[in-house]
Amino acid sequence: MFETIRWDGMSMLRQFLQDQSIQNQPTKIIYQYIFQNGLVSRAEIIEKTNLNRGKVARSLKELLEKNYIQVEGLGDSEGGRPPALYQVNPVTSFLIGIQITRWETKMVLYDLLLNKIDEKTIIMLPNHSPMFVIDEIKNTINKFMKSHLIQVEDILGIGIGAIGPLDSEKGTILQSEPFLPMSWGQIPVVDQIKEEFPIFVKLDNAANTIVLGESKQYPAFQNILNVTVGWTLGSGAIHNGKLLKIESGDIAGYGHIVIHMDGKPCYCGKKGCMTAYSSLYAILERIKECSPAFYLEKLKGFSPVDQISHIVAEHDQMTKEVILDSAKYIGVGVANLATIFHSEIVIVNGPLISQFPGYYEEIIQQASLHMNDQGKIQFRQGNFQRDPGTLGAAMLVLDSFLGE
Numbered sequence: 034m035f036e037t038i039r040w041d042g043m044s045m046l047r048q049f050l051q052d053q054s055i056q057n058q059p060t061k062i063i064y065q066y067i068f069q070n071g072l073v074s075r076a077e078i079i080e081k082t083n084l085n086r087g088k089v090a091r092s093l094k095e096l097l098e099k100n101y102i103q104v105e106g107l108g109d110s111e112g113g114r115p116p117a118l119y120q121v122n123p124v125t126s127f128l129i130g131i132q133i134t135r136w137e138t139k140m141v142l143y144d145l146l147l148n149k150i151d152e153k154t155i156i157m158l159p160n161h162s163p164m165f166v167i168d169e170i171k172n173t174i175n176k177f178m179k180s181h182l183i184q185v186e187d188i189l190g191i192g193i194g195a196i197g198p199l200d201s202e203k204g205t206i207l208q209s210e211p212f213l214p215m216s217w218g219q220i221p222v223v224d225q226i227k228e229e230f231p232i233f234v235k236l237d238n239a240a241n242t243i244v245l246g247e248s249k250q251y252p253a254f255q256n257i258l259n260v261t262v263g264w265t266l267g268s269g270a271i272h273n274g275k276l277l278k279i280e281s282g283d284i285a286g287y288g289h290i291v292i293h294m295d296g297k298p299c300y301c302g303k304k305g306c307m308t309a310y311s312s313l314y315a316i317l318e319r320i321k322e323c324s325p326a327f328y329l330e331k332l333k334g335f336s337p338v339d340q341i342s343h344i345v346a347e348h349d350q351m352t353k354e355v356i357l358d359s360a361k362y363i364g365v366g367v368a369n370l371a372t373i374f375h376s377e378i379v380i381v382n383g384p385l386i387s388q389f390p391g392y393y394e395e396i397i398q399q400a401s402l403h404m405n406d407q408g409k410i411q412f413r414q415g416n417f418q419r420d421p422g423t424l425g426a427a428m429l430v431l432d433s434f435l436g437e
C-alpha cells in the first residue's frame with residue numbers, strides 16, 4: 034500500500050467504457066467479461082461471449098495495445114502450448130470511495146481491482162460544517178492525485194456513502210439531524226464535488242454502500258443482511274444477489290421496524306422502533322438516565338469517537354448493562370429482518386461490535402432465540418475497521434460503468 038504508481042499511457046478507460054458505438058461493443062463486452070471473471074483465457078472468452086474468433090482476437094489485441102488488459106500468466110495446457118490468461122490492468126483508472134458519517138469522513142483511493150492505494154480519515158467534530166468537510170474531501174482527492182501522479186481523467190468516478198436522509202438522484206444530503214452541526218441540511222454534495230472534479234460522482238445511502246462492501250467478502254452468498262449500529266441504525270440487504278436499494282434512507286430504512294408495541298418514542302414519529310432502543314444515540318440517552326455521573330464526566334460534549342472510546346475503556350457497570358440490554362433489541366430486529374429477507378448470512382457492524390466485550394455475542398444469541406431456522410443462518414462480525422463503506426462506495430462507480 035501507499036506506493037507511487039505511474040502507468041505511462043493515456044488513461045481514457047472512461048471514454049472507452051462510455052463509447053456506445055456499435056463497433057466498440059464487442060471489445061467492451063470482452064473487457065467486461067475479463068473484468069468480472071478475473072484470469073480468463075481466449076478460449077473461455079470465445080465460449081462465454083459467443084463472439085467469433087476473429088473478433089475476439091482483434092479486440093484482445095486492441096485491449097492489450099491500449100494497456101487496458103494484461104497477460105497475467107498461463108493456464109493449464111491441454112496438450113499444446115499453455116494458453117495466456119488475461120486480466121484487467123488495475124492501474125488504467127482509479128476509484129475514490131468516500132464514507133460520511135457522524136463520527137468520521139473517510140476517503141480511500143482504490144485501483145480498478147479495489148486494492149487500497151491511499152486513505153485519509155477526518156474525525157468529525159462538533160464544529161465541522163459541511164463546507165469544511167467538503168473542502169477537506171476536495172483537498173484530499175487533490176493530494177491523492179499529486180502523490181500518485183494521477184490526473185482527474187484517470188479517475189473513473191467518485192462514490193459517496195452517507196448517512197441519510199438523502200436524495201441519491203439529486204445527490205443531496207437532506208437533513209442535518211444525524212450530524213453534529215445543524216448546518217448539514219440540504220447539502221448538494223455531488224454538485225459541490227463535481228465543481229472541482231467534473232467526473233462521475235454518485236451519492237448513496239451508507240446502508241447500501243456498507244452491505245455492498247461487505248458482500249465482496251462473501252461471493253458465495255446471494256442473500257446477505259448487514260446491520261450497522263451507528264448513530265442511527267443502518268441496515269442494507271442483498272437479495273438474490275441484488276442490492277435492495279433504500280432510496281432516501283434512515284427513516285425509510287429497516288432500522289425503523291417496530292419491535293416493541295407502544296414502546297419508546299422514536300425520532301421518526303413512531304413508537305417502539307428498533308432504532309429507538311439500539312442506536313448509539315439511544316444508548317447514550319439511556320446512559321444519561323441510568324448513569325448520570327458517568328455521562329457528565331465521560332460523554333457529554335465529547336466527540337462521538339471519544340464517547341465510544343470512553344464507553345469501551347471505562348468498564349462502568351451500569352453502562353455495560355445498558356449496552357448489553359440494547360443488544361437484545363438489535364437481536365430481535367435482526368431476527369425479523371433475516372426472516373423477511375431469507376438471509377443466509379447476517380453481518381453486524383459498527384464501532385462497538387468489535388470493541389465492547391460480549392456485545393456481538395449477545396446480539397447473536399438473541400437473534401438466534403427469535404428465529405425458526407437459525408441453524409441455516411451464519412453470523413459474522415462486520416469489518417468496520419476495513420472500511421466496507423468506502424469499498425462499497427467505490428463499487429457503486431464500478432457498477433455504473435461495468436455492471437450488467
Ligand SMILES: [Zn+2]
Nearest residue numbers: 289299301306
Ligand atoms: Zn423510528
